[in-house]
Amino acid sequence: MSVVSVLGALTREHVVGAGLLVATVLVARVVAIVARIYLQPGASARQIASYGRAGPDDKTPVYAVITGASDGIGAAWARELARRGYRVILLARTESKLHAVAADCRAALTQQGLSDAANAAHPLAVVRPFDFSTRDDALWQALASDLAAYRIGVLINNVGVSTDMPTAFLEDKMSDLERILDVNCLAQVRMTRIIAPGMAARHAADARVRSVIVNMGSGSSESPIPLIATYGASKAFLKAWSVSTSFELAPLGIDMQLYMTFFVQSAMSKISRTSWNVPSPDTYVSYAIRRLGCGPFQTPYPAHALMHQLIYASLPTMLMGRLSHGVTAKLRESALRKQARQNKSE
Numbered sequence: 433m434s435v436v437s438v439l440g441a442l443t444r445e446h447v448v449g450a451g452l453l454v455a456t457v458l459v460a461r462v463v464a465i466v467a468r469i470y471l472q473p474g475a476s477a478r479q480i481a482s483y484g485r486a487g488p489d490d491k492t493p494v495y496a497v498i499t500g501a502s503d504g505i506g507a508a509w510a511r512e513l514a515r516r517g518y519r520v521i522l523l524a525r526t527e528s529k530l531h532a533v534a535a536d537c538r539a540a541l542t543q544q545g546l547s548d549a550a551n552a553a554h555p556l557a558v559v560r561p562f563d564f565s566t567r568d569d570a571l572w573q574a575l576a577s578d579l580a581a582y583r584i585g586v587l588i589n590n591v592g593v594s595t596d597m598p599t600a601f602l603e604d605k606m607s608d609l610e611r612i613l614d615v616n617c618l619a620q621v622r623m624t625r626i627i628a629p630g631m632a633a634r635h636a637a638d639a640r641v642r643s644v645i646v647n648m649g650s651g652s653s654e655s656p657i658p659l660i661a662t663y664g665a666s667k668a669f670l671k672a673w674s675v676s677t678s679f680e681l682a683p684l685g686i687d688m689q690l691y692m693t694f695f696v697q698s699a700m701s702k703i704s705r706t707s708w709n710v711p712s713p714d715t716y717v718s719y720a721i722r723r724l725g726c727g728p729f730q731t732p733y734p735a736h737a738l739m740h741q742l743i744y745a746s747l748p749t750m751l752m753g754r755l756s757h758g759v760t761a762k763l764r765e766s767a768l769r770k771q772a773r774q775n776k777s778e
Contacts, residue, residue, distance in 0.1 A: 474722035481516050483724075484585015484631075486640045493554035495582045497521045499564065499623060500591030502529035504698035505648065507536075508713035509588045512721050514540040518586060520557050521579065527561040534559050558582070564591045564619035565611045576626045583634070587627050589620045589647045594700065597767035598659035598760040609662045616666035620647055621673070628686060635685025644687040644724050647674045651694040651736070654744040656753035659760035671729075678728035691720060692731040694739055709735040 484494035496513040500506040502524035510520050514537035522530045522537075534557035538548070541556045548555050562575055593615045595608050624645060631643035652660065653667035674690035681688045695710045697703050706712050711719075711733055720732040731737040744752070 472726075475724045475726060477516075480721060480724055481518075483518075483642060483644050484583055484634070486638050492583060493519055493551065494585040495519045495521050495558075496586035496588065497523065497579065497584055497623075497627060498588040498590060499523045499619070501533055502526045503533075504700060505693075505696060505713045505716060506588070506590040507533045508717040509590060509720075511536050511540060511714070512717045513586060513588075514538075514557070516721070517541070517544060519546075519554060519582075521560060521582060521584070522557065523560050523562045523564075523575075524591070525561060525563050527559060530559045530561065554582075565593070565614045567614065567618075572622055572626075579626060580630070584627050584630060585641075585643050587623065587643075587645045589623055589645065591619060592616050592648065592650075592700070594660060594663040597771075598764040600659060601661055604662070612662050612666050616663070617669050617673075620670060624677075624688075628681065628684075631686050632681075632684040639685070642685045642687065642725075644689070645681070646689050646691055646720075646724070649674070649690045649692045651692060651740065651744060654692070654740065655747075656749060656756055657760065658753065658757040659764060675728045687725045688728065689723070689726075690729050691723070692729070692736065692740060693733070694736040709739060711735075 478488070482488075485492065496510070496518040498506050498510045498513070498520060501510045501520075501522035506524065507529075510522055510533050514520055519541065520534070520537045522533055524530055537557045546556060560575070560578060562571075566572070593612055595604060595612070628645065631645075634641045635643070647670055649671050650664070650667040652664035653671050657664040671690050671692075674688055678688035678690075693716070695701050695703055696716050697706050697710055697712050701710075703710055706715070716733050719734070720730075723730040723732040731740050747755075
């Protein structure tokens, strides 16, 4: 029996029935995704505050290290962790911006009855300017020496860079591409190698002490993204490395996690307004902190999780590549027009 004869034998009822079956399967999948995203249990306040400590009665000052902490998501992480009782170590290039974030963190910790004067050896907020694109081993060793003085229970590897605008690979400056790889890949690896040994040693001394490392990923790792290909590839590396390494670190008392993040209102994304799928940094982190310790791969913001499951994980690669290329091409055109207006006004 040929395909043509089979199709010819189908009645209207057959077609409607097949359509209803497909629709039912799709609806069931969407419902399952939505339920998993919105109903999954998160970390308790007690669990969030427990990292680096042997228990609720352990009053040893514990620090959270946040890279790229001068603004955006990094600054929001610092403020939220301070509200949860962690002293903070803030790392980024621009010292003046770090001091502003540090002031917010000190205020949050002071409201909890803590003060710098009570324990000068354990300041509430530490500002440490650092350029994460450097390959100078002496500078990295100096940073490691500085961080060794603190009991670190949380590391947020947030620092990241991209190009000023979407640009064809053959037109990108090699120095810009190398900077993306240095900051988005090597800096994350270096920071983890600096801090994780101390975390593991504290767990070996007391199995109740666990720590957490969060690496901030990007939706650009989930599909082809022409014109910012190297940035997307750097985030794909971060995802693979984070999830794989998490299985090595878990027995050592360290929860390593990759947080898949799509658009967030920030200077880096160049998005100035929030929407249902573009949260502010503070809103994003208010969801993100509730996923600490909940598994190696997380998409903490619900709208981002829906986008990941219904679009990025479902559409064919060729289609996603073409759609992404259209979006990045328009972003480049917009950036060039803005640049032309600025040049004209000067």
